[in-house]
Amino acid sequence: MDVTAPVRRWRGYGKPQRSELYLRWSLYLMALSQPPVVLLALVGTAAQHGPGPAGGAAVLALSCGVSWLSIRAFGAALDHYLGRPSAVDRRLRATAAGALAALWVTVLIGSGISPREDGASLAVTLAGGLSVLWFGPLSVARPVRTVALQGPLGLVLLAPPLLLAGADAATTCGLLVGLGLILPLLGASCRSFAWLLGVVWELDAAREAQSRLAVAEERLRFSRDLHDVMGRNLTTIALKSELAVQLARRGRPEAADQMTEVQRIAQESHREVRDLVRGYRTADLNAEVIGARAVLRAAGVECGIDLGEEAAALAGPVQSVLGWVLREATTNVLRHSEARHCSVRLRVADGRVVLELENDGVPAGPPAPPAERSPGGTGLRGLRERLAAHDGILDLPPAAPGSFLLRASVPLGAGPAAGAPEPTALEKTAR
Numbered sequence: 001m002d003v004t005a006p007v008r009r010w011r012g013y014g015k016p017q018r019s020e021l022y023l024r025w026s027l028y029l030m031a032l033s034q035p036p037v038v039l040l041a042l043v044g045t046a047a048q049h050g051p052g053p054a055g056g057a058a059v060l061a062l063s064c065g066v067s068w069l070s071i072r073a074f075g076a077a078l079d080h081y082l083g084r085p086s087a088v089d090r091r092l093r094a095t096a097a098g099a100l101a102a103l104w105v106t107v108l109i110g111s112g113i114s115p116r117e118d119g120a121s122l123a124v125t126l127a128g129g130l131s132v133l134w135f136g137p138l139s140v141a142r143p144v145r146t147v148a149l150q151g152p153l154g155l156v157l158l159a160p161p162l163l164l165a166g167a168d169a170a171t172t173c174g175l176l177v178g179l180g181l182i183l184p185l186l187g188a189s190c191r192s193f194a195w196l197l198g199v200v201w202e203l204d205a206a207r208e209a210q211s212r213l214a215v216a217e218e219r220l221r222f223s224r225d226l227h228d229v230m231g232r233n234l235t236t237i238a239l240k241s242e243l244a245v246q247l248a249r250r251g252r253p254e255a256a257d258q259m260t261e262v263q264r265i266a267q268e269s270h271r272e273v274r275d276l277v278r279g280y281r282t283a284d285l286n287a288e289v290i291g292a293r294a295v296l297r298a299a300g301v302e303c304g305i306d307l308g309e310e311a312a313a314l315a316g317p318v319q320s321v322l323g324w325v326l327r328e329a330t331t332n333v334l335r336h337s338e339a340r341h342c343s344v345r346l347r348v349a350d351g352r353v354v355l356e357l358e359n360d361g362v363p364a365g366p367p368a369p370p371a372e373r374s375p376g377g378t379g380l381r382g383l384r385e386r387l388a389a390h391d392g393i394l395d396l397p398p399a400a401p402g403s404f405l406l407r408a409s410v411p412l413g414a415g416p417a418a419g420a421p422e423p424t425a426l427e428k429t430a431r
Contacts, residue, residue, distance in 0.1 A: 011363055011402065012363045013363065014204075014338060014363065015200075015204070015338055016200050016201055016203075016204040019196075019197065019200045020197055020200070020201075023078075023193050023194075023196065023197045024074070024075065024078060024197075026193060027074045027078070027136065027140075027190060027193060028071050028074060028075075030074075030132070030136060030190075031067045031068075031070035031071045031074060031133055031136070032067055032071070034063055034066070034067045034070075034129040034130070034132070034133055035060060035063045035064045035067055037125065037129055038059060038060055038063040038125065038126060038129065039060060041121070041122050041125040041126070042056045042059060042060060042122070055109040058105065058109060059102075059105070059106050059109060059122070059126070062098075062101070062102035062105055062106070063102060063126065063129070063130075065098060065102070066095065066098045066099050066102050066130055066133055067133060069091070069094050069095045069098045069133075070095050070133035070134070070136065070137060072091050072094075072095075073088070073091040073092055073094070073095045073134075073137035073141075074136065074137045074140065075091075076088040076091040076092075076137070076141070077091070077092075077137040077138075077140035077141035077194070078140060078194055078197065080140075080141050081140055081141065081194040081197075081198065082194075082197065082198060082201065088137075088141045091137065092134075092137060092138060092141060095133065095134050095137060096134050096154070099130035099131070099133060099134050100157065100161075102126065102130060103123065103126055103127055103130055103158070103161050104161050106122060106123050106126050106161075106165070107123055107161045107162075107164050107165040120162070120165045120166035120167040120171070122165075123161065123162055123165035123166075123167065124162060124165075124167055124171065124175055127158050127161070127162060127175065128175065128178075128179065131154065131155070131158065131179055131183065132183070132186060134154060135147075135151060135154065135183045135186060135187060136186060136187070136190045137190075138150060138151070138187070139186070139187030139188070139190050139191050140190050140191055140193075140194045147187060151180075151183060151184075151187075152180070155176050155179055155180060155183075156176075158175075158176065158179075159172055159176065162175065211334075211335065225276055226273070226276060229269070229272045229273060229276055230269060230272075230273065233265055233266075233268065233269040233272075234269070236265055237262050237265050237266060237269075240258050240259075240261055240262045240265070241258075241259075241262055243258050244258035244259050244262065284319060284320070284323055285307075285311060285314065285319040285320075285322050285323040285326070286311065286319075287323070288323040288324075288326045288327050288330075289305055289307065289326065289344070291327075291330075292305075292326055292327070292330040292344070293305060295330060295334070296330065296333065296334075296339075296342055299334055300340070301333065301334075301339050301340060301341065301342050301359070302340060302341045302342070303342050303343075303344070304341075304342070304343040304344070305343075305344045306343070306344070306345050306346070307344075307345075307346040308346060308347065310346065310347070310348045310353070311346055314353060314412075315412070315413060317390060318353055318390070318410055318411075318412065321386055321387060321389075321390050321392060321410055322346075322353065322355050322408065322410065324383065324386055325355055325357075325383055325387070325394070325406075325408040326344065326355065326357065328380070328382070328383050329357040329406050330357075332380075332404075332406075333357075333359045333404075336362075337359055337360075337361045337362050337363070337404065338361035338363070339359040339360055339361035339362075340360060340361055341359065341360050342357070342358070342359040342360075343356075343357070343358050343359075344356070344357050345357075345358075348412065351411060351412055352409045352410065352411055352412065353409065353410055353411075353412060354407060354408070354409045355407070355408045355409070356405065356406070356407045356408075357405075357406045358399060358403060358404065358405045358406075359403065359404055360400075360402055360403045361402065362402055362403060362404045380394065380396075380406075383408070387408060387410060390410050390411070391410065391411055392408060392409060392410035392411075393408070393409050393410075394406070394407070394408045395407055
């Protein structure tokens, strides 16, 4: 038996999953507390004139069964609150029916106990616990108005079996009044657990949406800049080309002047696109360091950066490619880990610049992050291609358990390598 499997499974969960597991079991433990209470009540009555071993075992078994039904009802109620598919109606009905059946069987068993006060005491104890097991899931799954209507009805149904068990009117009324005061507080507590769980998932969804919006905003910015640069020039080229065609058909010499102007505008457009692409695809190492530190600290990640004195003396292409590595690695830390600490180190060894980024909080699972397996050349695969264009290397050395280490190295005088990947169409145009 692998005792470390639950630990690995726990490490594989993200913060929302861990929060949900904690809150769910907080409610489940409330249901699991009922059988021990019933067992203590049975031990107390057995010391005098209890229901006997068979009767006590039956009452305890019924209590365990209702606890199990309550756990199932709590799970269905939470799923219903979070908008997931669930059989909450059937679970609540089964819990209510099981609680009433257990109470009536206890009354029948306790009717043979002498004195009858012991049987009444057992029934009162069981009634209080069973009402909690039913009311908790109800308060999570139903609106407050529905709970306010069904709660008193459930308390009224407790009165007949308690009176038949031998409890006097004062004891029965006192129990019902006490439950009427306690159960609303219990329901508010259970409801707050469900509300807190919903907030956790909403925050996680907002974080994912923020990441997608950031990517979409950057794409929109680039497309807007490209439209601003090319739209006006292409419109001018089209108009002047049409004018040159008309002049050429008429045999006018001004057609050559118009085509010369078209050539000038096209060359100017090439220059503007080249500047735009260069500004978009160039990453400055110092600027990326400042941005990475700010983003990580905003996400609650303690960030330690040690670039040494070598960073300022690095060539422009080296700083650019390492800046891209740092940008992508920071994104991976935020999206694929629950990191609390992150360190960035830069050193020069054997004529190569080595950049290392290490973070903790890595969930258990496949060693390669999702970005590594993406087919579109993004993530770590895209970084490998970018580094290969400068004779660089990206590898993932073994790290401590729960940690992730990324290492990139490029030559000091890095430039485009002979076997570098072909530039994109936009880069060819810019050149």
